[in-house]
Amino acid sequence: MLSVTNLQVFYGTIQALHGISFEVREGEIVTLIGANGAGKSTTLRTISGLIRPKEGKIEFNGQDITRMPAHKIVQMGIAHVPEGRKIFPNLTVRENLLMGAYTRADKAEIAASLENVFARFPRLKEREKQVAGTLSGGEQQMLAMGRGLMCKPKLLILDEPSMGLSPILVEEIFNIIREINRGGTTVLLVEQNAFMALQIASRAYVLETGRIMISGPAYELQADPQVRSAYLGSI
């Protein structure tokens, strides 16, 4: 579904990605894990068209999207839920969700998507008219994910959904990711919480300073001594 080949990205003269290649197949949850500054967010932002790579190719369902504008990439079926959620704090929950459907015109379909999101996140339904800035961290994460789902994506890209959440909420968010995936949406997940990410992913890639160092089925990485000592906090 998504194929990334030899991605090289620079910020000014500093090279952030040194030739990243990976793929996401339809129906999978794939995770990119790695320490702070490894290049995970940069990879996601490049896929979504927010950063232009110097070299490399990104294909989505066989189409080259490397230099497509970001809104076209959304229309192709890729939704990006950014790190830090980036909700609109002064808008209501409902208004935030409708912003996620900005590329769509059919009112009946938008209403149906809204109902789907409310069915998936009953807590958002309860707070439909609440101003988003007053939501708890977990609710804001649900809102950001709900907004991503409003464009009916084929591929949902999630950047650090567990950031700043309590362990119980992390569990809840990961369960929701699993459900979204079971509902037919392919997921590309970036996480610092490697333990949780490897539990729900089918495959994983480990990034270090802009390079993929290890890759494989998630259960294999969970057992890999190098991954365990560097990312899972055990020897």
Ligand code: ATP
């Ligand atoms: P984190 O989990 O901390 O967000 P990350 O793995 O997502 O880490 P990136 O944010 O992609 O890492 O950063 C990769 C590298 O690029 C880092 O060295 C970072 O300092 C640098 N970088 C990121 N954004 C910019 C920017 N806008 N300008 C200059 N350098 C940047």
